[in-house]
Amino acid sequence: MCGICGVIHLDGAPVAKATLQAMNDTLFHRGPDDAGYHLADHIGLAMRRLSIIDVAGSPQPLYNEDQQVTVVFNGEIYNFQALRQQLTAKGHTFRTGGDGETIAHLYEDHSTDAPKHLRGQFAFAAWDAAQEKLLLACDRMGQKPIYYYYDAQTFVFASEIKALLRHPRVPRQSILDDPHNLALYLSYGYIPAPQTAFKHIHALQPGHTLLLNAATGKIGVQPYWQPPQIAPADRSAQAADWVPQIREALLEAVRLRLIADVPLGAFLSGGLDSSLIVALMQRETNHTVKTFSIGFAGEDSFDETIYARQVADYLGTDHTAFIVEPHAMDLLPKLVWHYDAPFADSSAIPTFLVSELTRQHVTVALTGDGGDELFAGYxxxxxxxxxxxxxxxxxxxxxxxxxxxxxxxxxxxxxxxxxxxxxxxxxxxxxxxxxxxxxxxxxxxxxxxxxxxxxxxxxxxxxxxxxxxxxxxxxxxxNMTTYLPDDLLIKADRCSMAASLEARAPFMDHELVELAARVPLNLKLNGRNTKYILKEVARGLLPDAIIDRKKHGFGAPLGAWLRQDSGLVRDVLLSQQARQRGLLSMPAVEKLITEHESGQRDHGYRLWALLTLETWYHLFVDAPQPVMP
Incomplete structure (x- = not known):
C-alpha cells in the first residue's frame, strides 16, 4: 500500500517541490519505506511507499517505455503476473518486478479503459504528457480512496484529505455549517460520498474514473463498473448447486491475496467470515498462519477473544490475542486525525488498536470484511x-x-x-x-x-x-453501495494505514462480488438464518459450533466508557467553543449527556458522534493549519 498525491496548475504556474513534499510527508504513515516525486513545470506527482511486492525494486513514480506515461499508485493488483505476460507478449518492456508498472503499460494500450483490466484494490493517477491528460481511478468496491479539489486554476488529488489541505490554494471550509448536511451526518454517522466534510473537496466514488484535460481545464467523471444487482429469491434453487463455485471463488480470492514478499497474517474475530478466510489461508500456505484478535478487559459482552482462540486452536494458527484497556477520550483525536472527517462508527476503536498491535508482527493482514454485505449477514x-x-x-x-x-x-x-x-x-x-x-x-x-x-x-x-x-x-x-464503501471500507483503510499495515479483504474481490450477487436471495437469508449459503460453504472447514454461532459485531464498550468519562464528555461538548460554534442545540446535547449519565438511555454511540464532530472542527477548521495531535 501507499499514499499518493499530485498537483496540476491549470494556469501554468510551476508546482513548488516544497508544496508537493509537504503534501507527501502528510501521508508518511501510509508508506514509511520510500518516497518518490515527478515534477515537470505545472505538474507534480508524489507517493509514499509501503513495500509489499518487489521490496527492493519498484520505486515510484512508474513509467512506460518512453516515459510519456507516469503513474503513482496505491494498492495491490492481484492479477499483475497474468497482465505482465500479456503485455510482454505485445512488446512492452518492464523495468521492475512489481505490480504497479502494469498500469502504465495498460494505459498505453487501453487509455481510460485500463482499470477494467485490473483485479485488486487500488487508486492510481496516470499522467499522459503527450495528451496533457490525467486519469484518476478508484477500485470497484472503494477499498482505496482518492480525493480531489478542482477550480479554474488548480487540480489537486491525494489518498487522504489532510494532504490536499497542505496546498495553499485548497480552502478549508466545512459543509457541516449547513444544517442540512449536519443532519445527514447525524443520521448516517458519516458523510455520504461523493461529498466530504469540506466544501469543494470530493471523493472519487468506487468503480469510477476521472479524466482531466489539462489543456482545456475540463474534467469528466465516469463509471467503468457498476455494482451488480442482487438476484431475487428462487424457491427452486438448491444450495448444493452454489456451494462449490462460491468456495472455489473465495479460495481463489484468498490465494491471490497471499502474494507478498513480507510477513503476512490475518485478523481473526472468531466469527464466521474471518474464521473462513483463515481456514482457507491455512490450506493455501505451507507456513503456520499468524492470527490476531482483540478484547477489552472487564467487558465480557464485547469480548470475542475466547471464540477466536477456539478457531485458532482448531486450525492450528499462531495466534495472538491482545487484551487492552484503552481510554476512549485518549484515542479520539488520533482517530479523527486519520479520518479527516467526523466519523461515528465506534468499531474504528478496536480496528485501530488491533491494526497497531498486529503491525508489530506482520506487514499484511487478511480480513473478513464484506461477508455480511455479500451474503445477508445482518x-x-x-x-x-x-x-x-x-x-x-x-x-x-x-x-x-x-x-x-x-x-x-x-x-x-x-x-x-x-x-x-x-x-x-x-x-x-x-x-x-x-x-x-x-x-x-x-x-x-x-x-x-x-x-x-x-x-x-x-x-x-x-x-x-x-x-x-x-x-x-x-x-x-x-447496503452494499452506501454503508460498505462509505463506512466499513473507509474504516478499514484509515485504521490499517494509520499503522502502516496493509489490509486485504478477499470477500471484496469483484469477481466474487459478482458471483454472490447472482445467488438467489433465499439461499442467503433462509428464514431467519442469515448467511445460510456461506455457512454451507464453511461446512467441513470449520466446526459447526463456530459456523452456527450467533453473529457478534466488532465493537467497543463505548457506552460504559463514556459514563466513566462523562466529565470529559461535558468538557468537550458543552465547552464555550462548542456553544459559540452554534451547530447544535445545547439543551438537546445536555439532555443526551444527562440521560446517558443517569442510565436512562445508552447514548454512547451518539455522544461519540458528537465528540468526533467537535474534535474535527478543533483539528481541521479552527486551527491555522491541521497538525497531527
Whole structure:
C-alpha cells in the first residue's frame, strides 16, 4: 500500500517541490519505506511507499517505455503476473518486478479503459504528457480512496484529505455549517460520498474514473463498473448447486491475496467470515498462519477473544490475542486525525488498536470484511422481511409499543435486548425504506430535529436513494453501495494505514462480488438464518459450533466508557467553543449527556458522534493549519 498525491496548475504556474513534499510527508504513515516525486513545470506527482511486492525494486513514480506515461499508485493488483505476460507478449518492456508498472503499460494500450483490466484494490493517477491528460481511478468496491479539489486554476488529488489541505490554494471550509448536511451526518454517522466534510473537496466514488484535460481545464467523471444487482429469491434453487463455485471463488480470492514478499497474517474475530478466510489461508500456505484478535478487559459482552482462540486452536494458527484497556477520550483525536472527517462508527476503536498491535508482527493482514454485505449477514435483513410479514398490524399499535419500550431504562451491554426490541418496534411503524434506515441510523429523526431543527433529512435521503417501493434485494444493494464503501471500507483503510499495515479483504474481490450477487436471495437469508449459503460453504472447514454461532459485531464498550468519562464528555461538548460554534442545540446535547449519565438511555454511540464532530472542527477548521495531535 501507499499514499499518493499530485498537483496540476491549470494556469501554468510551476508546482513548488516544497508544496508537493509537504503534501507527501502528510501521508508518511501510509508508506514509511520510500518516497518518490515527478515534477515537470505545472505538474507534480508524489507517493509514499509501503513495500509489499518487489521490496527492493519498484520505486515510484512508474513509467512506460518512453516515459510519456507516469503513474503513482496505491494498492495491490492481484492479477499483475497474468497482465505482465500479456503485455510482454505485445512488446512492452518492464523495468521492475512489481505490480504497479502494469498500469502504465495498460494505459498505453487501453487509455481510460485500463482499470477494467485490473483485479485488486487500488487508486492510481496516470499522467499522459503527450495528451496533457490525467486519469484518476478508484477500485470497484472503494477499498482505496482518492480525493480531489478542482477550480479554474488548480487540480489537486491525494489518498487522504489532510494532504490536499497542505496546498495553499485548497480552502478549508466545512459543509457541516449547513444544517442540512449536519443532519445527514447525524443520521448516517458519516458523510455520504461523493461529498466530504469540506466544501469543494470530493471523493472519487468506487468503480469510477476521472479524466482531466489539462489543456482545456475540463474534467469528466465516469463509471467503468457498476455494482451488480442482487438476484431475487428462487424457491427452486438448491444450495448444493452454489456451494462449490462460491468456495472455489473465495479460495481463489484468498490465494491471490497471499502474494507478498513480507510477513503476512490475518485478523481473526472468531466469527464466521474471518474464521473462513483463515481456514482457507491455512490450506493455501505451507507456513503456520499468524492470527490476531482483540478484547477489552472487564467487558465480557464485547469480548470475542475466547471464540477466536477456539478457531485458532482448531486450525492450528499462531495466534495472538491482545487484551487492552484503552481510554476512549485518549484515542479520539488520533482517530479523527486519520479520518479527516467526523466519523461515528465506534468499531474504528478496536480496528485501530488491533491494526497497531498486529503491525508489530506482520506487514499484511487478511480480513473478513464484506461477508455480511455479500451474503445477508445482518439481523436487520431478517427484520425487514419480518416487517413485511407483519404489515397487517396497524402503525399506531407499533408506535404505542415503541413509546412503552422507550420509557424503560437501557443498559450498555453489547446484546441488550431492550435496545434491540425498541429499535425494531420503532422501525416497524414506518414504510420499509424508512424502517431499514431507522435500524442503521445513529440519531433517530426526533433527535436530529432536536439537535438541528431539521426534519428527517437522513430518512428522506436514504428513501430517495433506494427508490419508491423497495424489497429486500434493493435493501441489500443499498447496503452494499452506501454503508460498505462509505463506512466499513473507509474504516478499514484509515485504521490499517494509520499503522502502516496493509489490509486485504478477499470477500471484496469483484469477481466474487459478482458471483454472490447472482445467488438467489433465499439461499442467503433462509428464514431467519442469515448467511445460510456461506455457512454451507464453511461446512467441513470449520466446526459447526463456530459456523452456527450467533453473529457478534466488532465493537467497543463505548457506552460504559463514556459514563466513566462523562466529565470529559461535558468538557468537550458543552465547552464555550462548542456553544459559540452554534451547530447544535445545547439543551438537546445536555439532555443526551444527562440521560446517558443517569442510565436512562445508552447514548454512547451518539455522544461519540458528537465528540468526533467537535474534535474535527478543533483539528481541521479552527486551527491555522491541521497538525497531527
Amino acid at each position: 439481523d436487520r435483513f431478517y427484520a425487514a422481511t419480518l416487517v413485511q410479514k407483519l404489515g397487517m398490524i396497524p402503525r399506531p399499535l407499533w408506535q404505542m409499543a415503541s413509546g412503552l419500550l422507550g420509557a424503560l431504562p437501557e443498559g450498555t451491554g453489547y446484546a441488550n435486548r431492550l435496545k434491540r426490541a425498541g429499535r425494531f418496534v420503532r422501525g416497524a411503524s414506518q414504510p420499509l425504506a424508512y424502517a431499514y434506515f431507522d435500524w442503521v441510523r445513529l440519531f433517530d429523526a426526533e433527535q436530529v430535529q432536536q439537535l438541528t431543527q431539521q426534519r428527517d433529512i437522513g430518512g428522506a435521503h436514504f428513501a430517495g436513494f433506494i427508490g419508491g417501493d423497495p424489497d429486500l434485494s434493493a435493501i441489500l444493494y443499498a
